[in-house]
Structures are given as structure tokens and as C-alpha cells.
Amino acid sequence: xxxxxxxxxxxxxxxxxxxxxxxxxxxxxxxxxxxxxxxxxxxxxxxxxxxxxxxxxxxxxxxxxxxxxxxxxxxxxxxxxxxxxxxxxxxxxxxxxxxxxxxxxxxxxxxxxxxxxxxxxxxxxxxxxxxxxxxxxxxxxxxxxxxxxxxxxxxxxxxxxxxx
Amino acid sequence: xxxxxxxxxxxxxxxxxxxxxxxxxxxxxxxxxxxxxxxxxxxxxxxxxxxxxxxxxxxxxxxxxxxxxxxxxxxxxxxxxxxxxxxxxxxxxxxxxxxxxxxxxxxxxxxxxx
Numbered sequence: 001x002x003x004x005x006x007x008x009x010x011x012x013x014x015x016x017x018x019x020x021x022x023x024x025x026x027x028x029x030x031x032x033x034x035x036x037x038x039x040x041x042x043x044x045x046x047x048x049x050x051x052x053x054x055x056x057x058x059x060x061x062x063x064x065x066x067x068x069x070x071x072x073x074x075x076x077x078x079x080x081x082x083x084x085x086x087x088x089x090x091x092x093x094x095x096x097x098x099x100x101x102x103x104x105x106x107x108x109x110x111x112x113x114x115x116x117x118x119x120x121x122x123x124x125x126x127x128x129x130x131x132x133x134x135x136x137x138x139x140x141x142x143x144x145x146x147x148x149x150x151x152x153x154x155x156x157x158x159x160x161x162x163x164x
Numbered sequence: 165x166x167x168x169x170x171x172x173x174x175x176x177x178x179x180x181x182x183x184x185x186x187x188x189x190x191x192x193x194x195x196x197x198x199x200x201x202x203x204x205x206x207x208x209x210x211x212x213x214x215x216x217x218x219x220x221x222x223x224x225x226x227x228x229x230x231x232x233x234x235x236x237x238x239x240x241x242x243x244x245x246x247x248x249x250x251x252x253x254x255x256x257x258x259x260x261x262x263x264x265x266x267x268x269x270x271x272x273x274x275x276x277x278x
Contacts, residue, residue: 005251
């Protein structure tokens with residue numbers, strides 16, 4: 001849904017879900033902007049579900065509507081992808097060039113979203129232990145984990161196996 | 165490996181990893197799963213789940229109808245409910261329109277949801 005909905009809608013949805021105290025954990029499944037662009041470039045179209053660039057840092061949806069304030073950046077040159085959030089963040093050191101790029105914050109273009117952010121109450125967040133390649137005992141699955149991350153366009157420069 | 169093959173692997177790994185996340189959450193005590201934008205996901209049917217678990221799927225009405233039709237002969241392994249709703253702000257007029265399809269089993273408002 002992060003791919004299909006406008007960020008404003010994702011932010012509102014996150015706001016609604018965060019208002020439910022019973023929800024203690026989120027599993028957010030997202031694809032990198034790199035992958036979304038690749039899908040669009042191939043002419044793949046889904047009826048009623050256009051593939052969008054998505055959030056610059058989809059993991060921030062865990063922290064509520066601030067996601068919408070961190071808009072997706074324009075396409076970058078190869079090797080300039082940001083370090084990924086979430087489960088794959090600890091797998092590989094960030095690219096030296098990408099690590100130095102500050103994340104633009106506070107890009108509040110939408111007054112309504114500012115208001116939504118102000119209403120956000122602190123919420124206890126639980127995050128799952130991120131899977132690490134070295135923690136996966138099965139060799140085949142280990143390769144698949146790495147390949148998956150490559151396919152998502154997150155660490156493709158640092159992980160030679162995906163180009164082998 | 166071609167891009168298509170990479171995409172296939174990505175899908176497989178994504179499925180396995182999310183399955184494990186869910187199993188971990190359920191083992192920790194979560195008793196309700198809400199799947200927003202569930203699509204044609206069939207985890208309530210194929211995963212080993214406690215019968216007492218409540219699983220709520222939300223997606224567009226056409227998807228829900230298609231899923232109900234295709235899975236009419238199958239039995240989920242937990243309490244399953246489907247809600248037809250458009251979660252986009254523009255189409256829901258402030259509040260999302262929705263209609264519930266109870267599937268099999270009851271829906272519950274649980275203190276621990278995922």
C-alpha cells in the first residue's frame with residue numbers, strides 16, 4: 001500500500017492506525033523507490049493501483065504521519081541510494097558517499113499534515129529483531145536474503161553476488 | 165540471473181521473512197492480525213496458526229469479492245474476517261467506506277494486535 005497510495009493517504013492511514021492503542025506491532029512491507037521506478041520503466045501497470053515513488057524512508061511509517069513530510073527524492077545517480085531503514089540496515093556498512101548525505105527533514109508542505117503531526121501522541125513501538133544474513137543457517141535462504149535486498153535496490157552496489 | 169528471476173526470489177524471501185515475523189508476534193501473545201491491503205494473501209489458510217487467532221483482511225471490494233470466490237472451498241486455520249474498504253483518503257470522504265465480510269469465525273476487538 002505504501003507503493004500504491006499517495007503519501008498523504010499513507011500518512012492519514014498511519015495516523016488512524018496509531019490512534020488504536022491495541023495495535024502493538026507493525027510489519028511494513030515496502031519496496032525501494034529504485035524498484036518502483038524499474039517497474040514503471042518496464043511499462044508494468046496495475047489497474048487502480050499506480051506504482052508511485054513511495055517514501056524516501058518507508059520505515060518511518062512506524063512513527064506515524066511524519067512519513068508524509070519526508071517525501072521521496074528525485075531519481076539519483078547509481079551509488080547514491082540512501083542507506084536502507086529497517087531489517088536490512090545493519091547488514092552492510094553504508095556507502096561512503098550516501099552516508100554523508102543529510103536527510104531532508106521538516107519539509108512540511110501541507111498544513112493539514114502539520115496538524116496531523118501535532119496530534120500524534122507518543123506510542124510505544126515494538127520492532128522485530130531484524131534478520132541478518134549471518135543469522136540464517138540455510139545457505140540457500142541466505143543467498144536469497146541477500147539477493148532480495150539487492151533486488152530491492154537497497155545495497156546493490158555493495159553486494160557483488162547480485163551481479164554475478 | 166535475470167531481473168525477473170531476482171524479482172521471483174525477492175517475492176519468495178519476502179514471504180518467508182514476513183511469515184517468520186508473524187510467527188514471532190503470535191508466539192509473543194498477539195492474538196489479532198490486521199492485514200491492510202491484503203490482496204490475494206493466503207496466510208490464514210497455509211500458515212500453522214492457533215484457532216483462536218483473529219485475522220482481519222482489508223482490501224478493495226473487487227479484491228475481496230474475487231478472494232471470497234476463489235477461496236470459497238477452503239477453510240482458514242484461524243478466525244478470519246474480510247472487510248471491503250477503500251483506504252485512500254480521496255475516495256473515502258474523510259472516513260473510509262467499508263462493508264464487512266465475516267468469512268468464518270467471529271471478529272474480535274483484541275488488546276494485542278499486529
